Amino acid sequence: MTAATSTIEALLTAEQREAAQLQRTRGRARLEPAEAEALAALHDELPAGAIGADEVTRLLTRSLSRELEIPEYYRYTCMHVYGWFLDLFPDDPVAGALLALHTTLTDLAEIERAAWDTGRHPGAGDERIKRLEDVALAVRAIVVDPLLQVRIGDLVDRAAVDPVMGRRTALLAECTRFPRSDQHEEYVFLRSVQACENLFFLVRRLAVEVAATKEEFPARAATRLELAVACARLLGEVFGVLLTLTPAGFMTFRDYTGAASAVQSLNYHAMEISVYGFDPRKEQIFGSIGHLQVLNDPEVRNHQPLSAVLQETSDERLEASWHELDRALSKWRGAHYRFARTYLPPDKPASGGTDGAAYVKRFVKKDACVAGADPFGGLPLFSGFLYH
Known part of the structure; x- marks a missing residue:
């Protein structure tokens, strides 16, 4: 045991x-x-x-x-448990989400090691475990309090000896470990999706903080933007873990996920609006999915995204980090498209009513996004962890 x-x-x-x-x-x-x-x-x-x-x-x-009335995506991903966990961090949801991310990744690593040790792993186990360990180490190294030099690893270590925090992290792992099938490979998919949801929230939350503080507290804004860059890069690293799945391994459980499409993700769409602005091409999509309709609200459409806030900044540190953030998110979108093209058979309908890889490809570039003018548009919606 x-x-x-x-x-x-x-x-x-x-x-x-x-x-x-x-x-x-x-x-x-x-x-x-x-x-x-x-x-x-x-x-x-x-x-x-x-x-x-x-x-x-x-x-x-x-x-x-x-x-x-719970959308299938949220029945599948158990985001309500992450919402519960982050409610326990009202003063610092960023640290809470990074701790949740680490808990999710290390839980998957434990499952993978156990399968490897017993010879039940279907393949690529050693590479997957290595990638998971690398991502977990990268999360541990993130500094959440620059003044006191507190890293996520410090919070992880404290949780291990603190009965209250230990209970919270143990319950987070236990109450989100529910695949739809009995196929081992589904765990890496489920945990990767859950990890990405935390990172979508983190990038959005940090983008909102940067936009709100860049004039009055430029040094803090620069630090938070650099943290957003680190989170965006972690999206790519999590995707690297996901790519240890083979197309055949993906298809062992794919049909069991049913209509649990990431198209339904509030955290993802809200992140893109907070960073790039409203994409008019998604208006019909938002309107057709009940819980996404809030993203068509005038105040959300008029939100001033980070791209507009930093468009003419004279702060070299902010400008450099903005370009790094945009580059990291662009690489993640490209990886997402390549995954959809490789892993989704063209003769099978995509989940969520989309046309699969073609749908993902349409939104890889952000040229169609329209920047609103209201720095407070969409708040407080954009500040919190979103699920339904």
Whole structure:
């Protein structure tokens, strides 16, 4: 039994452990109707403001709720658990999101090592583990408090010996480890998507902070923009982990993900608006997906993005970091397109009602984005972690 396993054994009730195991044994998509109904009832019969053990039950089972209207993408990715985790960091959600990112990556690394040690790994295990270890080290090295030189690694080490923080990170890992299938390769996909969601939030949050502080606190703005660059580069490194999947390995679970399309990601679209501005070509897409309709609101469309805020900056440090951020995000979009082109068979419909790689390709370049003029447009929407 690993340390993480023994921690969870102590944190969960017998009923909660059974609920978690039931969702993992065959994968959520293969639950029997009666099993899914029983798990949904565990959530829906508890009060919304449940605390203590009841709160944990709701975290474990929210994605199966019959009462809540939850888009498939959010049923799949369990972003509500990340939202819960970040609510515990009201004063510094950036540090909280980086800690959540590290927890997600190291949990995947544990799963990969266990599969490798027992000879159950389907392939590329050593390379995947190495890449995961490299990304985790890069996250640990990020400085979140330049004055006190506090790094994410310091927060990780504190969480390991702090009962409260240890409980929070253990629950974050436990309540988000739910693939749709019983295929090992799905874990790397699920965890990569969850890691990217944290990074989308981080880039957006930091972009908003930079825009708000560049005049009055230029040094802080420069530091936060450099952190945004680091987060954008991490997107590329996470994608490197994802690319250890083969197309055949991807297809072992792809059909089980159903309509859980990243097109539904609020964090991603909001990040792009905060950095580049509103893309009119997405108006119809936003309008057709209920929870994305808020992104068509006039105040969101009129948001002044970071690209416009820094367009004529005379601060060489800000200018250099802006170009690095734009370059890193552009590389990530290019990688996303190449993944879609390589891994999505042309004869299969794409999830989310799009035309797959062709859809992704249309938005690789940001020339069509329109910069709004209101520096407060879309706030406070753009400041928080978004999920539905």
